[in-house]
Amino acid sequence: MKPSxxxxxxxxxxxxxxxxxxxxxxxxxxxxxxxTSGEPTASSAVSxxxxxxxxxxxxxxxxxxxxxxxxxxxxxxxxxNKQYALPDNYNPEDLVYxxxxxxxxxxxxxxxMRKEAAAALEKLFAAAKEDGIYLAGVSAYRSHATQxxxxxxxxxxxxxxxxxxxxAVPGHSEHETGLAIDVSGSDGKFAAEPSFAGxxxxxxxxxxxxxxxxxxxxxxxxxxxxxYTYEPWHxxxxxxxxAKDIASKGSTLEEYYGAVPASSQQ
Numbered sequence: 001m002k003p004s005x006x007x008x009x010x011x012x013x014x015x016x017x018x019x020x021x022x023x024x025x026x027x028x029x030x031x032x033x034x035x036t037s038g039e040p041t042a043s044s045a046v047s048x049x050x051x052x053x054x055x056x057x058x059x060x061x062x063x064x065x066x067x068x069x070x071x072x073x074x075x076x077x078x079x080x081n082k083q084y085a086l087p088d089n090y091n092p093e094d095l096v097y098x099x100x101x102x103x104x105x106x107x108x109x110x111x112x113m114r115k116e117a118a119a120a121l122e123k124l125f126a127a128a129k130e131d132g133i134y135l136a137g138v139s140a141y142r143s144h145a146t147q148x149x150x151x152x153x154x155x156x157x158x159x160x161x162x163x164x165x166x167x168a169v170p171g172h173s174e175h176e177t178g179l180a181i182d183v184s185g186s187d188g189k190f191a192a193e194p195s196f197a198g199x200x201x202x203x204x205x206x207x208x209x210x211x212x213x214x215x216x217x218x219x220x221x222x223x224x225x226x227x228y229t230y231e232p233w234h235x236x237x238x239x240x241x242x243a244k245d246i247a248s249k250g251s252t253l254e255e256y257y258g259a260v261p262a263s264s265q266q
């Protein structure tokens with residue numbers, strides 16, 4: 001018995017529908033299959049495993065070592081060097097006399113420091129004394145006028161080019177911040193002299209200054225970075241966190257801020 005025309009049409013329609021479903025399902029499987037080309041899929045490029053947005057592979061993240069240069073003259077972490085200067089006629093407003101021995105008795109300008117630095121210096125001197133190291137201050141704060149007179153005297157003595165290797169142009173001196181001090185032994189021997197290097201006092205400062213927020217500001221072998229010759233007696237207060245970071249790396253304040261090398265223009 002032959003199937004009717006209507007039945008034939010229905011059979012053909014059913015076959016066509018089945019074939020369409022097979023093709024559709026095959027295409028879906030290909031789209032959902034993981035990539036084997038090594039390229040990330042669209043979803044993996046947008047989100048990480050935790051669903052958070054992931055940066056583009058080409059995006060440049062800031063280095064954890066990078067620190068913005070501090071140019072605020074009132075900040076204890078301010079960078080003052082051959083490139084970065086203090087504002088004209090800057091005068092710290094919180095200068096005090098630290099309760100530590102100096103090589104002189106008079107309460108004069110160069111005995112003063114900013115309050116936070118002075119308090120840290122007192123702790124540093126006390127700790128040194130406990131270790132049998134007796135320190136004395138040589139020169140701390142200098143006004144702009146004092147630094148000008150001092151620098152001009154060095155220029156007259158050694159010429160400007162040489163003077164700039166060991167003395168700062170006015171406005172570029174750390175002593176003007178009230179955060180730096182030259183230190184010696186209590187007997188005053190080798191005060192602010194190259195021969196201070198290697199003394200018990202110099203070695204103690206190099207090993208322990210950072211514990212009290214101070215750094216050896218112009219370390220040995222860093223002349224090309226700081227712009228100054230080695231000064232084991234010149235310590236600068238920057239706070240414990242930065243001091244320990246710099247000391248642990250054997251670096252400088254310029255390197256901490258990425259301001260390397262210091263300009264040779266001043």
